[in-house]
Amino acid sequence: MTTATLRNIAYRGFRFPADEATGVAVGLRGGADGLVLAGPAGDRVRPGPDGDDRRYEWGSWTAPAAPVGFGVAEVVPSWTADTPEGCWIEVELRGWHEDTPATGWYVLGRWSADDRWVRRTSVPGQRDGAARVSTDTLVVDDATVTGWQVRVTLLRPVGSPLTPALRTVGAVASGRDDAEPAPTSTAELPPPGTGTAWGTVLEVPRYSQRRHGAYPEWGGGGDSWCSPTCTSMVLAFWGAAPPPDRYAWVDPPGPRPVVVHAARHCFDHAYAGAGNWSFNTAYAGLHGVDAFVTRLRSLAEAEAFVAAGIPLVVSAAFTRGEVPGLDYDTKGHLIVLVGFSADGDPVLNDPYAPDDEAVRRTVDRARFEAVWQRGSGGMAYVIRPPGVPLPSAPAQPNW
Numbered sequence: 132m133t134t135a136t137l138r139n140i141a142y143r144g145f146r147f148p149a150d151e152a153t154g155v156a157v158g159l160r161g162g163a164d165g166l167v168l169a170g171p172a173g174d175r176v177r178p179g180p181d182g183d184d185r186r187y188e189w190g191s192w193t194a195p196a197a198p199v200g201f202g203v204a205e206v207v208p209s210w211t212a213d214t215p216e217g218c219w220i221e222v223e224l225r226g227w228h229e230d231t232p233a234t235g236w237y238v239l240g241r242w243s244a245d246d247r248w249v250r251r252t253s254v255p256g257q258r259d260g261a262a263r264v265s266t267d268t269l270v271v272d273d274a275t276v277t278g279w280q281v282r283v284t285l286l287r288p289v290g291s292p293l294t295p296a297l298r299t300v301g302a303v304a305s306g307r308d309d310a311e312p313a314p315t316s317t318a319e320l321p322p323p324g325t326g327t328a329w330g331t332v333l334e335v336p337r338y339s340q341r342r343h344g345a346y347p348e349w350g351g352g353g354d355s356w357c358s359p360t361c362t363s364m365v366l367a368f369w370g371a372a373p374p375p376d377r378y379a380w381v382d383p384p385g386p387r388p389v390v391v392h393a394a395r396h397c398f399d400h401a402y403a404g405a406g407n408w409s410f411n412t413a414y415a416g417l418h419g420v421d422a423f424v425t426r427l428r429s430l431a432e433a434e435a436f437v438a439a440g441i442p443l444v445v446s447a448a449f450t451r452g453e454v455p456g457l458d459y460d461t462k463g464h465l466i467v468l469v470g471f472s473a474d475g476d477p478v479l480n481d482p483y484a485p486d487d488e489a490v491r492r493t494v495d496r497a498r499f500e501a502v503w504q505r506g507s508g509g510m511a512y513v514i515r516p517p518g519v520p521l522p523s524a525p526a527q528p529n530w
Contacts, residue, residue: 138509139201140529142425144301145194158190159285164213165298166192168285180250187286192297196227198278204307205508206269206279208239209409209424210300211416215293219243221284224269224302226262226276233276234261237269240409244396244417251410252401266402267409279304298416303425303529305508328434332470332478333442335368337490340482342386349394350404357465358406359393360482361444362415364467365514368442371418406465408510415514425530426509430477430500433468433511435522441515443468447499448506456494459483463506
């Protein structure tokens with residue numbers, strides 16, 4: 132068993148309206164579409180994209196504290212929601228220890244499905260002695276944190292008859308590298324080499340991000356669009372891509388306008404890029420699928436998803452030559468794990484290719500696992516229709 136297999140990682144999610152009563156709702160009620168605004172709890176002012184102040188009614192749902200049983204280094208939230216015209220949501224996290232909050236609240240995202248009324252953004256500059264926010268991640272610095280708590284605020288323009296709808300929210304916590312290993316035995320993971328997913332390759336469409344040179348206003352254009360390109364590939368695999376009328380605004384349409392559409396609607400205005408992990412799964416969730424961010428301990432865990440028919444979007448960092456076949460440098464790159472060769476090597480849809488045909492690559496298992504675990508701590512987007520079951524989770528559940 133590798134050290135990566137033993138890392139402490141725990142995910143917990145909430146689904147609405149089923150889980151409404153587990154937390155505290157203020158100004159919200161459960162409906163068929165999730166949590167929605169009822170009698171608002173109050174109103175507040177925020178500047179709009181044009182710089183003018185706008186007044187919003189709000190309500191919030193605060194989850195119960197989620198203990199994880201280990202010292203937390205990082206927490207990454209994710210959610211799915213609908214935000215009609217002028218509406219948005221705000222997602223906050225704080226750390227817990229035993230029965231008490233261990234940090235203050237930090238904003239991990241102000242999110243809207245569209246960008247015409249509200250700037251979708253992470254919130255930089257949040258740092259104190261306990262923790263800090265790094266785009267989509269709460270990083271614990273000098274605090275003892277053994278759990279987390281999330282609060283989601285739903286907002287709409289004062290007087291609007293519309294309402295946001297929160298369908299799911301959750302977070303994945305990961306432990307420090309020097310901490311005690313997780314209580315997860317090899318028996319609880321797919322044993323490598325036994326054919327769990329070896330020889331299985333899912334037919335995920337191949338999209339090259341590098342075919343897109345236009346629209347530099349959303350993170351610099353195609354060379355920077357690995358994340359929305361991967362998200363688009365997986366949505367297409369499930370038959371859940373947005374219909375053409377949604378991206379008819381793309382003019383000129385270029386080689387694949389659906390990728391331009393995804394880049395715009397995953398774009399984080401503070402980060403100035405389309406690679407915010409939480410924003411990508413939130414975008415996916417607009418298309419009738421369940422989507423969340425988690426971390427996996429190994430490719431053995433990833434095999435369970437492929438065996439269940441679920442491709443994964445994973446993030447790795449490497450230099451040229453570290454992984455033969457991925458001959459470029461990157462500080463963080465998103466790739467779709469579509470399967471495994473008969474010998475257990477990962478088969479990838481790597482969008483950083485000159486054309487669609489060159490997207491499919493098979494690489495060395497040990498080398499890729501190392502740069503995935505080191506580069507992002509085993510980060511993965513899990514995107515699948517609600518009717519497709521997840522594989523059985525290990526004793527310390529990270530999905």
